[in-house]
Amino acid sequence: MASSLLVKLTVLAAIIGVAYSVGIYEQCAGEGYPTLPCDAGLTCFRRNKWFSSCQHSCPLNLGWECETYITLAPTYAAGWSQCGGDGWAGPRVCPAGYVCYARSVYYSQCRPVGDCPSDWACAALFQTTPIPTTTVPVPVTLSAYSKCNNVGYAVCPLGTACFRNNHLYSECRPSCPPTWACETDVVGLNEQCGGEGYVGLTRCAAGLRCYARSVWYAHCAASCPAPDWLCWQK
Template identity: 70%
Template sequence: MVSTLLTKLVLLATVIDIVYSVAIYEQCAGEGYGNFPCDNGMACFRRNKWFSSCQYSCPLNLGWECEAYITLAPAYAAGWAQCAGEGWGNAKACPAGYACYARSIYYSQCRPIGDCPADWGCYAFIHSTTPIPRPVTLPAYTKCNDVANAVCPTGTACFRNNALYAECRPACPPTWACETDVAQDKEQCGGAGYVGLTRCAEGLRCYVRNQLYAQCAPSCPGADFIC
């Protein structure tokens, strides 16, 4: 039986369109239920049209339809690859150690757990049934460094004034330290609606993936980037 907690997580995942991976023996598909990827090493095996579960192999001689029914488990997105967004129809689950963090309603990315940029929506389903808490959104023009579980509001980013103070601002103010700050490897550097650092560190270049996202990298990050 699916636990009450898992049922709530499934419903929430359906609402926000971000998918977590399913543990062994838990439901992963079924008519009216949706399709969810299994933890690494397992596949989604069909018992009947209403119920499929994650297992390492099809239960044999127990009347499961998977003995004759072939289906492919949903694929995992690679680390740093897109995993969700309006109109996104490819892999939505991230590999172990990564979470699907939302940059906007149009773009989410598999990033290491806890590595969520300050101006992103840092809620996600990770490689388990445990969600990462949704952060508090700070008001604009307030301190944003060393503030736990908080992000800057849409249209602003956490810009550094000095070594001790940073603030949610729509742009870097003149004379602030952020004027010379640079984005590091795998950090965002552009995209529609993006507010933040646009210059990459030495040895890195800002590669465009699509109109909503670009990131710093020493070389082309992948075939889905414009390189």
């Protein structure tokens, strides 16, 4: 019994990297960082060459380079075909309704959900359904010191952010002028509050703190979002 469990755990460790995907606001690409798929419904959007994160849409007016965002288009294995195993270089994602079940460290197969033979390592299974694709319009880069509120699919140029003067007007600027309303504005839950090259608002709303995901990205949360965040640095 113990040896059977050990085999299943070994298989799980061998294929866990195949099905891993990243959650919302987590890093999915960047120079020196592996390119990872996002959870279903999310897209990997580019902030700069060092950092991209999984989000529902491109963050507007924050200087993100979303016109070059990363679109991951996995190749799906057919039902009942091989989807993994030591040395396997073919497609690893199963179609909807199928799961990539491991027979051993050397062979996994796309089979209907729940249809795993009793002598297979079924403890190590991952349901891999297609990731929906979303068409996002290419954002326009505004000029520095131009209006940025109520402008659809537009971003401020790098080195600037959209700062609020009053309830009617916001502008792309390198910093918030002392007399503007942005002096008292705060950053909401899961919104960016820091990172290398970031020039936007940094004060989180009441009950939130600015937690760092990496050197290039931090956002406001009630507590440290995950163990692998650099929360001790914030």
